[in-house]
Amino acid sequence: MIKIFRNIRRQLLSEGRTGKYLKYAIGEIVLVVIGILIALQINNWNEHRKEREKEIKLLIELRSDLIETKNDLLTDIEKSQQILSTTNELYKSIVEDEISENTPFKLSTSYILEAAELFPKLSANSAIQSEGITIISNVELRKKITNFYQLHLKRVASAEAYSKELTSKELKTYLNTFSDFGSTCKDCKDLFELYRDDQGVQQNLYLIRQVDDKLVHILKEKFVVSRTLHRRYLELSRFIDDIIVLIDQETNSRH
Numbered sequence: 001m002i003k004i005f006r007n008i009r010r011q012l013l014s015e016g017r018t019g020k021y022l023k024y025a026i027g028e029i030v031l032v033v034i035g036i037l038i039a040l041q042i043n044n045w046n047e048h049r050k051e052r053e054k055e056i057k058l059l060i061e062l063r064s065d066l067i068e069t070k071n072d073l074l075t076d077i078e079k080s081q082q083i084l085s086t087t088n089e090l091y092k093s094i095v096e097d098e099i100s101e102n103t104p105f106k107l108s109t110s111y112i113l114e115a116a117e118l119f120p121k122l123s124a125n126s127a128i129q130s131e132g133i134t135i136i137s138n139v140e141l142r143k144k145i146t147n148f149y150q151l152h153l154k155r156v157a158s159a160e161a162y163s164k165e166l167t168s169k170e171l172k173t174y175l176n177t178f179s180d181f182g183s184t185c186k187d188c189k190d191l192f193e194l195y196r197d198d199q200g201v202q203q204n205l206y207l208i209r210q211v212d213d214k215l216v217h218i219l220k221e222k223f224v225v226s227r228t229l230h231r232r233y234l235e236l237s238r239f240i241d242d243i244i245v246l247i248d249q250e251t252n253s254r255h
Helices: 002-014 018-095 123-131 139-178 213-252
Strands: 105-108 180-183 204-208
Touching: 018 105, 018 123, 018 213, 123 139, 139 204, 139 213
Parallel strands: none
Antiparallel strands: 105 204, 180 204
């Protein structure tokens, strides 16, 4: 093609047709420029397509991570509700003066040992952060993802840490000092029987025979902290649902 154009230019020059030669040269330059622009546009389209394919892949992975996090979260919501109920039950027994040496309150050690704690799956979000959050083209979705990982998860982790510290340093210490240990397994002869997989710590009890203002204060604080954590779990669950809806809309619109 270049050889043909060169021959045409030579022929025009040899015939002394300078005007036509200049017009032809200008036209040739225009064609070259147009060709370059088309090539650049095609390259931009290809790059854009690759970016969108990468975005969709990351969103699908993020959706999977959020579902796994939600499943773990549902367990923590149930645990936190149980903790609230048990805390209130013990408090009512104290207020109604139902606890005595002969009628101890039987508190499962699972109340102390099996605290609610969320373990979110973070791999997809880490991949998104490595690429840069702007790889998520939907502005609303991008904001929700950022708020979820940078705000809501940190709020939950903060409440969990405070609850764990209160339980470990205050409540557990109090119960170990002022209560007796018991078990619902009267015939257990060794620890293998006591800690059977189908029973575990549920068989072990704190037998609370006496109470004081300190325990009441600890229970009140634990209830407030546990209720805050429970509410944040519920808020987190709704937030996950909102993000999944946006992800589905985004991925479905690209197919």
